[in-house]
Structure formats: structure tokens, C-alpha cells
Amino acid sequence: MATVQxxxxxxxxxxxxxxxxxxxxRKRxxxxRTLACRISDLGVAFNGRITDGQLVDIVDGDNPNAKIALTTTSDDLVAMVRGELDFARALGARRVSISASPFDLLKLRKLI
Known part of the structure; x- marks a missing residue:
């Protein structure tokens, strides 16, 4: 299990x-939108903002009102960022879940 750090x-x-x-x-x-990243196995969350294709203002803590919420385990988050776990496959295998409006989901697909 990966650590909070x-x-x-x-x-x-x-x-x-x-x-x-x-x-x-920015093109993609x-x-x-506000973003919450919830780490299910550690019981922690981070939140920030996606703006102009950038992920900014990342801080500790959940944002229950975030427009986009991603939930995954600590190991899967680290593996996805390192490129060891394909995001689309993780999504299909339900190792990661995304809660967002249908419009935002269509936009997020461009990153996959």
C-alpha cells in the first residue's frame, strides 16, 4: 500500500x-472544474482544480462539492501516474471511478 506522501x-x-x-x-x-481525488484504502483525499488543462492548487482534504471526483486506491493512483497502469483499463476494471457530469466525462475522455 502506498503512503499518503x-x-x-x-x-x-x-x-x-x-x-x-x-x-x-489545454487543447485536450x-x-x-474543482476536483477531488479520494484514496479509498487510506481514507484520505486531496482536492484541487483543473483549469486550462492544468492541475493546480492541490491540497490535502476532500471537497464534497467538487465537480469531478476520482476514487481509487493508493497503489493504483501511484501506478497510473507512473504509467504502470493504464487509466482506461483501470476504469474498465473498476479500479478507478469518476463522478462527473456527462459533459465533463466527454471532455475527460480526451485524456485517455
Whole structure:
């Protein structure tokens, strides 16, 4: 089981990768939405914002009003960010779940 710190680092790494590819990310994911990332096996959550294809303002704690909520285990989060677990396959196998409006789900598909 990955630690809370490893999950935080994974989200920070994802944020840095999106920032490094800002133009491409903006084309693929042009949203401005709050995001909650819930880690089911650790009972913790992080929240932030997706804006202009970037993941910003990541902090500890849940946001029950987040427009997009992702739930997964600590190991799966770390594996997805490292590229060891394909996001689409994890979604299909129900190792990760996403709660969002139908419009937002269509936009998020561009990242898969």
C-alpha cells in the first residue's frame, strides 16, 4: 500500500507533467472544474482544480462539492501516474471511478 506522501507526490508529478505540456494539455482538457481525488484504502483525499488543462492548487482534504471526483486506491493512483497502469483499463476494471457530469466525462475522455 502506498503512503499518503507517495499519493501526494504522484499528484504533484501529474501536475508538473501537465504544466510541462501546457499547450497540448489545454487543447485536450479545456475545463475549469474543482476536483477531488479520494484514496479509498487510506481514507484520505486531496482536492484541487483543473483549469486550462492544468492541475493546480492541490491540497490535502476532500471537497464534497467538487465537480469531478476520482476514487481509487493508493497503489493504483501511484501506478497510473507512473504509467504502470493504464487509466482506461483501470476504469474498465473498476479500479478507478469518476463522478462527473456527462459533459465533463466527454471532455475527460480526451485524456485517455
Amino acid at each position: 507517495e499519493c501526494r507526490q504522484a499528484l504533484d508529478e501529474l501536475s508538473k507533467r501537465l504544466a510541462a505540456n501546457a499547450e497540448d494539455a 482538457l479545456n475545463l475549469d
